[in-house]
Amino acid sequence: MMALSKPTFLTHFKTLATPCYHRRPLPFITGRFLSFATPEEAAAERRRRKRRLRIEPPLSSLHRSQQQQQQLPPKPIQNPNAPKLPETVAAVSGNRLNLHNQILTLIRKNDLEEAALFTRHSVYSNCRPTIFTVNAVMAAQLRQSKYSDLLSLHRFITQAGVAPNVITYNLLFQTYLDCKKPDTALEHYKQFINNAPFNPSPTTYRILIRGLVDNGKLEKAMDLKEEMFVKGVVADPAVYSYLMMGCVRADDPDGVFRLYEELKEKLGGVVSDGIVYGSLMKGYFMKGMEEEAMACYDEAVGENSSVKMSAVAYNNVLDALCKNGKFDEALKLFDRMIGEHNPPRRLVVNLGSFNVMADGYCAERRFEEAIEVFRKMGEYRCSPDTLSFNNLIDQLCKNGMLGEAEKLYREMGEKGVNPDEYTYGVLIDTCFKEDRVDDGAAYFKKMIESGLRPNLAVYNRLVDQLVKVGKIDEAKSFFDIMVKKLKMDDASYKFIMKALSDGGKLDEVLKVVDEMLDDDGVEFNEELQQFVKGELGKEGREDDLVKLMEDKERRKAEAKAKEAEAAEASKKSARDAISSLIPSKLFGKKDRTENPENANVVEASTADSIGNTEAGKEEVEEATVSANSEEINSEDIEEIASKNDGETGLNA
Numbered sequence: 001m002m003a004l005s006k007p008t009f010l011t012h013f014k015t016l017a018t019p020c021y022h023r024r025p026l027p028f029i030t031g032r033f034l035s036f037a038t039p040e041e042a043a044a045e046r047r048r049r050k051r052r053l054r055i056e057p058p059l060s061s062l063h064r065s066q067q068q069q070q071q072l073p074p075k076p077i078q079n080p081n082a083p084k085l086p087e088t089v090a091a092v093s094g095n096r097l098n099l100h101n102q103i104l105t106l107i108r109k110n111d112l113e114e115a116a117l118f119t120r121h122s123v124y125s126n127c128r129p130t131i132f133t134v135n136a137v138m139a140a141q142l143r144q145s146k147y148s149d150l151l152s153l154h155r156f157i158t159q160a161g162v163a164p165n166v167i168t169y170n171l172l173f174q175t176y177l178d179c180k181k182p183d184t185a186l187e188h189y190k191q192f193i194n195n196a197p198f199n200p201s202p203t204t205y206r207i208l209i210r211g212l213v214d215n216g217k218l219e220k221a222m223d224l225k226e227e228m229f230v231k232g233v234v235a236d237p238a239v240y241s242y243l244m245m246g247c248v249r250a251d252d253p254d255g256v257f258r259l260y261e262e263l264k265e266k267l268g269g270v271v272s273d274g275i276v277y278g279s280l281m282k283g284y285f286m287k288g289m290e291e292e293a294m295a296c297y298d299e300a301v302g303e304n305s306s307v308k309m310s311a312v313a314y315n316n317v318l319d320a321l322c323k324n325g326k327f328d329e330a331l332k333l334f335d336r337m338i339g340e341h342n343p344p345r346r347l348v349v350n351l352g353s354f355n356v357m358a359d360g361y362c363a364e365r366r367f368e369e370a371i372e373v374f375r376k377m378g379e380y381r382c383s384p385d386t387l388s389f390n391n392l393i394d395q396l397c398k399n400g401m402l403g404e405a406e407k408l409y410r411e412m413g414e415k416g417v418n419p420d421e422y423t424y425g426v427l428i429d430t431c432f433k434e435d436r437v438d439d440g441a442a443y444f445k446k447m448i449e450s451g452l453r454p455n456l457a458v459y460n461r462l463v464d465q466l467v468k469v470g471k472i473d474e475a476k477s478f479f480d481i482m483v484k485k486l487k488m489d490d491a492s493y494k495f496i497m498k499a500l501s502d503g504g505k506l507d508e509v510l511k512v513v514d515e516m517l518d519d520d521g522v523e524f525n526e527e528l529q530q531f532v533k534g535e536l537g538k539e540g541r542e543d544d545l546v547k548l549m550e551d552k553e554r555r556k557a558e559a560k561a562k563e564a565e566a567a568e569a570s571k572k573s574a575r576d577a578i579s580s581l582i583p584s585k586l587f588g589k590k591d592r593t594e595n596p597e598n599a600n601v602v603e604a605s606t607a608d609s610i611g612n613t614e615a616g617k618e619e620v621e622e623a624t625v626s627a628n629s630e631e632i633n634s635e636d637i638e639e640i641a642s643k644n645d646g647e648t649g650l651n652a
Contacts, residue, residue, distance in 0.1 A: 278316020
């Protein structure tokens with residue numbers, strides 16, 4: 001290191017010692033920024049500053065918060081009774097998507113009971129199903145006509161707070177309309193309009209109007225069509241097609257033409273949807289205007305036609321041709337449809353096409369060809385349903401071809417199609433016409449074993465046929481089975497008792513009466529009593545009915561007496577339990593007497609024992625209630641208790 005000389009060192013030292021005035025002066029330091037003597041003082045200062053900031057916030061922050069409040073719009077007040085909005089498709093994700101796929105798997109396996117049960121259990125689990133999952137289960141139940149299960153599931157999700165969407169309402173409307181309850185469907189539609197947070201869809205009006213037409217409510221369907229326009233829904237050719245079919249069924253061809261002209265006007269003068277042309281052709285045929293009908297046919301399906309024809313539109317045209325003597329034209333059109341059918345690109349033929357052609361062949365009494373075309377539908381990816389089988393079985397049975405109908409019935413099981421009550425009813429009635437009573441009874445038994453519930457009319461026809469051929473025991477066995485499942489009327493009871501009486505089985509008649517008297521839902525009225533007395537009087541056994549009724553009344557009286565004794569015993573046991581909890585010095589019955597000075601004077605009774613529970617309860621009540629609305633103090637209660645002890649000693 002280089003050494004410094006003494007003069008140089010002194011010069012440098014003087015420079016450092018000289019004050020530098022151009023330097024920046026130190027800021028003024030207040031006392032509050034200095035260190036505190038103790039940590040407690042520092043903490044106290046911090047708390048003081050925080051309290052002051054809470055009481056007097058800085059002006060800058062206060063001004064900023066006021067500006068933000070002015071910029072934000074006021075929040076609307078939420079109505080707690082407002083209906084919940086349904087979930088969107090985005091909710092079907094994650095675990096809820098996995099749940100949705102699991103339930104769809106159960107539906108594909110045709111295990112609808114398990115699918116519905118799984119859905120119910122999932123509602124109160126960590127993975128709540130979406131309304132789309134619920135709709136899938138309800139749609140599957142609707143396809144299989146399980147209406148009670150569908151309504152039960154809908155009631156459950158409503159109580160569970162699952163918000164429905166428009167598809168849910170549509171399924172509910174379709175259910176009530178299929179059950180022949182159009183008024184109930186309209187009531188639910190009104191509730192939907194008044195309460196739902198969304199508008200109906202065009203499909204909603206299609207379902208409602210078609211269902212009303214099928215249930216003979218054409219006027220209400222017309223009114224609903226006008227309401228559709230009020231709701232902003234555009235003119236729908238499908239809706240007009242249903243209304244035009246309703247006019248055809250009501251023999252009103254002029255109504256068909258009015259609806260077509262109205263639709264044409266609303267669509268700008270051109271109707272390009274072919275779904276209305278079948279009904280329009282039927283209207284012309286009804287008026288005897290065959291040339292106009294065929295001109296309409298050429299306009300719809302001609303070579304230069306610009307009309308869009310769907311499978312349903314083709315089916316309507318086929319039906320118009322088959323029912324108006326143009327079956328040859330229908331065959332040509334059907335062959336053309338099969339040629340154009342190229343699934344999945346172009347779908348021209350469906351299940352309805354084969355049903356229409358089967359009906360057309362049957363109308364021409366060409367039943368073998370009807371069966372042949374019916375069995376061909378599987379080649380075109382069409383699966384027959386119960387309605388299709390019932391239609392053809394009914395046609396065959398009406399024309400004396402029970403054997404072929406039974407073959408189709410067996411094919412239903414092979415193809416996984418379940419027969420319904422109508423299927424069995426047609427086969428049973430046809431067996432009776434063919435004097436095959438045993439076969440008819442066998443079909444009835446199969447219907448019961450399959451879980452179906454025959455109506456009272458089918459049952460009455462069965463027992464009538466069995467009684468006619470002398471099989472009273474079999475008729476009685478079916479009566480014993482169905483009396484628990486059907487609500488028998490007086491005529492049904494009279495019939496079976498008359499059959500038993502004519503067969504000399506009066507004991508069985510009395511047994512039927514005995515069962516009627518045991519059933520609270522059945523009234524053994526005066527008319528039935530006179531009828532039974534008349535049947536028993538043939539053998540001089542009128543008194544047996546009187547004895548039976550008296551014995552039944554006596555047994556009922558004894559049963560009521562036993563119930564009363566059991567109730568009294570339970571009350572006594574309850575009193576004994578209470579008495580064990582009350583101190584013995586408060587037992588004893590007291591009588592209140594009037595006293596002009598004090599209306600709350602209580603006198604002891606020497607006639608009651610100490611162990612009377614009711615007396616003890618009364619003592620406690622009278623010792624705590626005053627006629628002047630004043631409470632008795634503890635000294636009064638002790639005085640009363642001492643008097644009880646003295647009187648108890650006297651009684652002893």
